[in-house]
Amino acid sequence: MKKLLIASTSTVHGKSYLEYILPELKVFFKGVDTILFVPFARPSGLTHDEYTDKVRSVFSTINIKVDGLHHYTNPIEALKKAQGIFTGGGNTFVLVNELYKRNILDTLRDVVEKGVPYFGTSAGSNITGITMMNTNDMPIVYPPSFATLGFLNFNLNPHYLDPDPNSTHMGETRETRIKEYHCFNKIPVLGLREGSWIAVEGDKITLKGKLKARLFLQGKEPVELDSGSDLSTIEYVHLI
Amino acid sequence: MKKLLIASTSTVHGKSYLEYILPELKVFFKGVDTILFVPFARPSGLTHDEYTDKVRSVFSTINIKVDGLHHYTNPIEALKKAQGIFTGGGNTFVLVNELYKRNILDTLRDVVEKGVPYFGTSAGSNITGITMMNTNDMPIVYPPSFATLGFLNFNLNPHYLDPDPNSTHMGETRETRIKEYHCFNKIPVLGLREGSWIAVEGDKITLKGKLKARLFLQGKEPVELDSGSDLSTIEYVHLI
Numbered sequence: 001m002k003k004l005l006i007a008s009t010s011t012v013h014g015k016s017y018l019e020y021i022l023p024e025l026k027v028f029f030k031g032v033d034t035i036l037f038v039p040f041a042r043p044s045g046l047t048h049d050e051y052t053d054k055v056r057s058v059f060s061t062i063n064i065k066v067d068g069l070h071h072y073t074n075p076i077e078a079l080k081k082a083q084g085i086f087t088g089g090g091n092t093f094v095l096v097n098e099l100y101k102r103n104i105l106d107t108l109r110d111v112v113e114k115g116v117p118y119f120g121t122s123a124g125s126n127i128t129g130i131t132m133m134n135t136n137d138m139p140i141v142y143p144p145s146f147a148t149l150g151f152l153n154f155n156l157n158p159h160y161l162d163p164d165p166n167s168t169h170m171g172e173t174r175e176t177r178i179k180e181y182h183c184f185n186k187i188p189v190l191g192l193r194e195g196s197w198i199a200v201e202g203d204k205i206t207l208k209g210k211l212k213a214r215l216f217l218q219g220k221e222p223v224e225l226d227s228g229s230d231l232s233t234i235e236y237v238h239l240i
Numbered sequence: 241m242k243k244l245l246i247a248s249t250s251t252v253h254g255k256s257y258l259e260y261i262l263p264e265l266k267v268f269f270k271g272v273d274t275i276l277f278v279p280f281a282r283p284s285g286l287t288h289d290e291y292t293d294k295v296r297s298v299f300s301t302i303n304i305k306v307d308g309l310h311h312y313t314n315p316i317e318a319l320k321k322a323q324g325i326f327t328g329g330g331n332t333f334v335l336v337n338e339l340y341k342r343n344i345l346d347t348l349r350d351v352v353e354k355g356v357p358y359f360g361t362s363a364g365s366n367i368t369g370i371t372m373m374n375t376n377d378m379p380i381v382y383p384p385s386f387a388t389l390g391f392l393n394f395n396l397n398p399h400y401l402d403p404d405p406n407s408t409h410m411g412e413t414r415e416t417r418i419k420e421y422h423c424f425n426k427i428p429v430l431g432l433r434e435g436s437w438i439a440v441e442g443d444k445i446t447l448k449g450k451l452k453a454r455l456f457l458q459g460k461e462p463v464e465l466d467s468g469s470d471l472s473t474i475e476y477v478h479l480i
Contacts (some may be wrong), residue, residue: 001425009410009411010410011410012410013262013409013410014408027349036276038430042423043420043422044419044420045419045422045423078241084370091417093379094420094424132379133378133379133380133381133382134378134380135378135379136411136412136423137412137417138373138375138417138418138420138422139333139372139373139375139379139386140373140374140417140421140423140424141373141424142385143283144388145382146379146382155449159409159410159411160430161409162457168253168254169253169399169401169434170249170250170251170252170253170399170434171249171376171399171401172253172376172377174282176284177331177377177378177380178378179284179285180282180283180284180285180330180334180368180380181280181378181380182380183285184334184380184381185380190333194409194410196396
């Protein structure tokens, strides 16, 4: 059974890296001895080794070992043997570009479809949607496609940010950007606030955490969804 | 002689559309009867007609007529006959995609190189850099390339925003994003704050407006440049 934990962010304000979600991870990865870490999004330009070490030091506190996918000369085999997978945040363009370049997107999809638990934060969550077209990231590399894993019947906007009524900045708000997206695309978009996550268990997709999420549908006013909402009912027919 | 006015934003807080830059435009487009407007960036999903009308109403106050490029069945001929060009802001991905789709990027570059005055705001400014890789926009369409006009010896980050020391949001700051860019690319990036613009006159490139701009060079700490700075000395050899 497909099993994913898809978090808006790795870090919430005032807490350390992954701290807020660690109790969930303990349950989510129960029985998993070692997870395979996908370090390709490289936040702040961290090297793959530096990023893997950072993740390793946190997972060691819940007695889970961490292997970096970049170490394997045959990443497809590594994915097929994985007990659990974590894709960390950073730059979504860089992440998606690497997944295509290393030709591992399809294998990653297959193994997760078959039941290997997948945890993602930020960019690592973004790629669980149908496309990466609602990322907030800067296009610092040019990936061969924006199509991603498609585990959800919608796209994600992680780190969703409400408009600041006191801002004097004239750049577009997040809501404006997503509405512009719907001038060109039909795929629903879920704005996932920091501290929220999505639990996928088979066909069941549930909003988790304390906050509401904001759902954008083409041609409709956005709506707020309560934590606990069943997201599998968001209507979009997508065949992967 | 090449002549461009490259503005960070169309609108500054508390003023109406183009109001702050209108005195400059009057001088910049002196002798120009009609400008050709490139409406393809479609801010807030405005139609090409709606966007052109919005621009027309402002330029009428300085007695300049506005033609929408989207009206021409032969946009290449229209560009070649233009007395002046304005590319408005909106979504840079949408703009660049349209320029490629309509096969007009090269002609646009040629006519501006030959001396047709070019005014850009936001996305319309972004494309005067070497690539669009430092846009803030959401990748809502997939353009065939990120390469742009290359009139500058650097890339632009319009609407440059300083980190907010009071923010509790964990998304990347603009500075972090640009530094990540320099993990993968050598092209210098100028963070152009709202209210700043760049004047290009032949080989002379000058920072204008009241504010400083922030220059990011690969492997170096960013520096603040005063208004009036000569930007042509930014070292990057780029052959278009």
